[in-house]
Amino acid sequence: MKEQESLVQVKNLKTHFFTEEGVVKAVDGVDFEIFSGETLGIVGESGCGKSVTALSIMGLVESPPGEIVEGEINFAGQDLTELSEDEMRKIRGNDIAMIFQEPMTSLNPVYTVGDQISESLILHENLSKKEARDRAIELLERVGIPLPGQRVE
Ligand SMILES: Nc1ncnc2c1ncn2[C@@H]1O[C@H](COP(=O)(O)OP(=O)(O)OP(=O)(O)O)[C@@H](O)[C@H]1O
Ligand SMILES: [Mg+2]
Known part of the structure; x- marks a missing residue:
């Protein structure tokens, strides 16, 4: 039975990289919602933006060159894109964690x-x-x- 509490809402997320060769729109308008107790799988070809989406939620997009240019990541009543690095550090590892790709290097x-x-x-x-x-x-x-x-x- 699925619980009804909404845990995460990603709305119109846009994470772009500003490189010398131009702007890479790695994530360009992503929306999804995750409910408590629910598992969401995101599938797509290599380079389509799965990792950058996850890194955006974690507040770990390297800036520069990366930047969340638009959108919201709502979690527990707050927009994570607006939090300071200190506030984000409290959430990371406690409430939200990430298993990085390529375990041999991480x-x-x-x-x-x-x-x-x-x-x-x-x-x-x-x-x-x-x-x-x-x-x-x-x-x-x-x-x-x-x-x-x-x-x-
Ligand atoms: N630091 C960066 N500078 C420029 N472009 C970047 C940077 N980091 C990621 N990108 C680009 O963002 C896009 C999305 O990459 P991402 O790593 O999210 O793909 P992915 O869906 O996780 O792919 P895979 O299935 O191979 O893990 C790619 O085109 C990638 O080249
Ligand atoms: Mg990836």
């Missing part, structure tokens, strides 16, 4: 699975190293990873 193979999960818990939830490790094991267990105590290592 996840450092030198760190264990436990370290990777603990890092955001230490930063965002102020947990100690030990608390974060225990919580990481608990989270792995919750999503059905066998032997989570070993997997964190």
Whole structure:
């Protein structure tokens, strides 16, 4: 059963890149809404703007050259495009997270699975190293990873 609470509304989102060769309209008028408990898949050919849409929501579009030139990203009663970097940092990793493309470059193979999960818990939830490790094991267990105590290592 789908819950009816609307969580995210993206309205007429336009994210453009201002390059020396001209303006790249990577995202040019995207609209969608996500409800609580709902999963939305966005499909499209390479370069059509899926990642730039996600990066826009996260407030991680590199500027310059990128800029959200129009539109709204409403989440929990506020327009994310209007928030300061400090306000956005509180939301990122707590309420909205992103698994980046190409895990071989965004996840450092030198760190264990436990370290990777603990890092955001230490930063965002102020947990100690030990608390974060225990919580990481608990989270792995919750999503059905066998032997989570070993997997964190
Ligand atoms: N920094 C940038 N400067 C100029 N253009 C950019 C920049 N970053 C992304 N783009 C362009 O924005 C467009 C959308 O890219 P995006 O990465 O969102 O595509 P995608 O749908 O995620 O593709 P894929 O399926 O390959 O991951 C592409 O044309 C890309 O070249
Ligand atoms: Mg992509």
